Amino acid sequence: MAVNMGRSSGSTLREQYLTLKVMADNIRSQEQFLMMVDREHIIPDMARRLSKEAISEDLISNKRVFLDFLYNMLARTGPGEPDMDIEFHYLIIDKGFFEVDKSILWMQENEVVIPFEIGEKFGKTIVGEEAVDAVRKIIAFYKEAEARFDREHFGDLDRCTLLVLEEHFPQSSWHIRMRLPAKILNDHPISI
Structure with missing residues (x-):
């Protein structure tokens, strides 16, 4: 997952929050895809296993990026910012x-x-x-x-x-x- 932090470090908290929302939606869609692949019995076992492995690795990576982004966003939050x-x-x-x-x-x-x-x-x-x-x-x-x-x-x-x-x-x-x-x-x- 590519994350664009904007042109400068001065992106607003709201922009960062919206980026975080897009990241969360992407993670949720990957989780739903994994559930769908698990339930679909017409997919050959080898194809199911390989697709689950590929998506699972990407999903873990995306969750790590999400958490890092969240920590960075919270660290840069100051007085006068939205709660x-x-x-x-x-x-x-x-x-x-x-x-x-x-x-x-x-x-x-x-x-x-x-x-x-x-x-x-x-x-x-x-x-x-x-x-x-x-x-x-x-x-x-x-x-x-x-x-x-x-x-x-x-x-x-x-x-x-x-x-x-x-x-x-x-x-x-x-x-x-x-x-x-x-x-x-x-x-x-x-x-x-």
Whole structure:
């Protein structure tokens, strides 16, 4: 995937955000193509395997470029720029299953669904490799981040939200939605 950073380093945050949106759409179309190839049984096995290998390698590369671009964009964000938030939807079943349902990057009211691996890796930095006490760890992490952004944003907590829903039937599970200013990613770097 080729990314044009513009004529100068002075491209606006909105332009960068739109570039990020195009990158996310391209990644999503590659993921959909892989699913389609998997379901199509009239494609010969060799052709299916080779096309999946080629697209998979390109997909991983595109996700890495996306994450690098996102980190660079967040690093260059300063005061007076539009607010950028990150939102993760997690599903925790019993005590051992931890999964990201959705990862979203917000710029004011605009959203971009970003690769789930970002939410998954970020979640694992919070709860660790073992999902033991994941809900408690996420709540503790959120409280610490909320206190930090409360100080930095002078009491404006509209950008920090945490919703924890517990489900008892058919089995015990938790649905967690956490939204924080996107610069939290700079404090907890991840890689794909």
